[in-house]
Amino acid sequence: MALKIWMDGKYCDESEARVSVFDHGLLYGDGVFEGIRAYNWKPFRLRQHVTRLYNSAKAIMLAIPMAPEAMARQVEDAVRVNGNPDAYIRLVVTRGVGDLGLDPRKCPKPTIFIIAAKIQLYPPEFYEKGLDVVTAATPVNHRENLNPRIKSLNYLSHILAKIEGIQAGVDEVIMLDHEGYVAECTGDNIFAVDLPDRRSQGRKVLRTPPANAGLLKGITRDAVIELALDANFDVREEPLTRYDLFTAEEVFLTGTAAEIISVVKVDGRPTGGGKPGPVTADLLRRFRALATSGG
Numbered sequence: 001m002a003l004k005i006w007m008d009g010k011y012c013d014e015s016e017a018r019v020s021v022f023d024h025g026l027l028y029g030d031g032v033f034e035g036i037r038a039y040n041w042k043p044f045r046l047r048q049h050v051t052r053l054y055n056s057a058k059a060i061m062l063a064i065p066m067a068p069e070a071m072a073r074q075v076e077d078a079v080r081v082n083g084n085p086d087a088y089i090r091l092v093v094t095r096g097v098g099d100l101g102l103d104p105r106k107c108p109k110p111t112i113f114i115i116a117a118k119i120q121l122y123p124p125e126f127y128e129k130g131l132d133v134v135t136a137a138t139p140v141n142h143r144e145n146l147n148p149r150i151k152s153l154n155y156l157s158h159i160l161a162k163i164e165g166i167q168a169g170v171d172e173v174i175m176l177d178h179e180g181y182v183a184e185c186t187g188d189n190i191f192a193v194d195l196p197d198r199r200s201q202g203r204k205v206l207r208t209p210p211a212n213a214g215l216l217k218g219i220t221r222d223a224v225i226e227l228a229l230d231a232n233f234d235v236r237e238e239p240l241t242r243y244d245l246f247t248a249e250e251v252f253l254t255g256t257a258a259e260i261i262s263v264v265k266v267d268g269r270p271t272g273g274g275k276p277g278p279v280t281a282d283l284l285r286r287f288r289a290l291a292t293s294g295g
């Protein structure tokens with residue numbers, strides 16, 4: 001069935017959904033977006049996604065001509081209209097149509113559209129065998145250039161990193177920040193699981209890079225942190241180096257589409273015995289229970 005795209009106030013068939021060649025989202029990557037997943041008609045953590053969208057827009061001085069509550073209702077409506085209870089939703093706001101100069105003042109009206117599509121997942125065998133990843137030479141954007149917390153339409157550094165992974169024949173890549181600390185993957189956040197240490201009082205330790213250091217603060221990442229705290233892990237948001245990943249008991253990625261997926265090899269070093277580990281599996285079970293019960 002053809003998708004119904006909500007665009008600037010009304011639905012149209014996907015074959016008719018068009019943006020102008022003068023839209024600054026296209027010409028300059030000037031815009032923001034969200035990727036949201038519905039479980040049984042209910043978009044997971046919709047409020048957090050909408051808040052992140054409006055914060056991204058605020059950071060680039062893009063005024064969205066719609067209240068956040070109305071935007072959230074529109075996302076729910078797009079899921080219903082497309083008749084897909086488990087849709088992957090792409091919510092996009094661009095600077096809008098302007099002229100060929102980059103002056104945003106020439107764009108009087110932002111373009112807004114919502115696509116509620118079929119979800120594209122890693123195939124099931126990737127969850128069973130885990131991912132082989134390498135570190136990309138391309139770092140994430142410097143936080144004072146284009147802060148990675150802004151989910152902007154400019155994904156070129158992440159795409160360049162992805163191309164490095166494709167050329168290396170691996171499943172995903174790890175991106176570092178400009179200081180060489182681990183930041184994130186091209187579309188996912190990253191966690192390392194370690195055995196209990198002196199500080200953790202017998203609990204296993206979950207570590208992930210701090211969001212303010214320059215990475216996208218994933219909605220899945222935040223849900224996993226909450227679930228891990230409930231499950232009595234010692235959760236630490238602290239800088240990680242590649243060494244921390246090489247020596248971790250388990251490494252996994254989190255993201256809206258992937259949910260939680262194991263990494264079994266980092267730059268050729270098997271992590272956690274080279275197969276998906278029990279903590280990753282446990283957190284994935286907890287995450288799916290949370291997502292399917294309404295988040």
Ligand code: PMP
Pocket residue numbers: 035158184185186187188189216217218219220221254255256257
């Ligand atoms: N980092 C990047 C660069 C991403 O594009 C995404 C996906 N939106 C994530 C992390 C994970 O974020 P979330 O859990 O909100 O999907």
